[in-house]
Amino acid sequence: MDIIEAILKRRSIRKFTPDPVSRDDLLTILDAGRWAPSGLNNQPWRFLIITGNDQRKDALQDCTKYAHIIRSASLLVAVFLDKKAKYHHVKDCQGAGACIQNMLLAIHGLNLGGVWLGEIINQEEKVHQVLGTDVQGLELMAVIAVGHPAGSGSSSRKELGELLLEPLNT
């Protein structure tokens, strides 16, 4: 799939078939995240993978109002920052965003579907409890829900003119 087309056509997918995501596809998704840029190349992101068999998937549904998406997804990628690897809060959060976006684009490129669950970080402490992750050392950035799409997504964006601080003169 062409890179420009993938960027422009990717949409959030919130409903999935029960089919599992293959190990090869999972490794491609994680490699995409791994190759994101970061300030000073500090690569502060850390991943926890939860599949359909994992009992923690049930408890994770109680951490978000998007429980139905967690339930439907055959694969979840929880993305954290390693606090020891951080060097600048804004730049590390931006890097996490680049990493998550790389994974979402790879998911789309593999003809899978995914959605960035951000609301769940409002319940970060509960997520750490449920996942058994290090509440002191790790900062939750997002959970990506992944699976084989059951339906298509739709969305819209502002016109470019609304985003430009000055008209283009080129």
Place this chain on the structure above:
Amino acid sequence: MDIIEAILKRRSIRKFTPDPVSRDDLLTILDAGRWAPSGLNNQPWRFLIITGNDQRKDALQDCTKYAHIIRSASLLVAVFLDKKAKYHHVKDCQGAGACIQNMLLAIHGLNLGGVWLGEIINQEEKVHQVLGTDVQGLELMAVIAVGHPAGSGSSSRKELGELLLEPLNT
């Protein structure tokens, strides 16, 4: 160019030929940024475009220790957050990261080169002065330097095993 290949093969390019970036390519790059995901689809990013003819390009070099990259680039995209459009600092910074990464991938997909300049935000106030942008209303996220590559880039990443909080069991 294939999306997965683009994600894995993109490298920062810090030296450019003097050739300008076409208007069509600029519009593609900005469209890529525009289509990034954001929390509640708030799209808080705003763009300021600086080309070779813009006198502000000279003054911008004094805002960063990477003056030589600014000088070499035929196109600069300054990315801000509109403070009125923000809703959650971490999620908005992540969204800016996704937006910047979309643009970097599009740049690579167009056979152009680019690099994410993050150090410049340490001199945010001076950047606002130089660009004449609204220091109260806009938060500087990064400047992307863009041009036709003069040479290739190289980089490395941690092994996946260093990033996984638990071994894969799938």
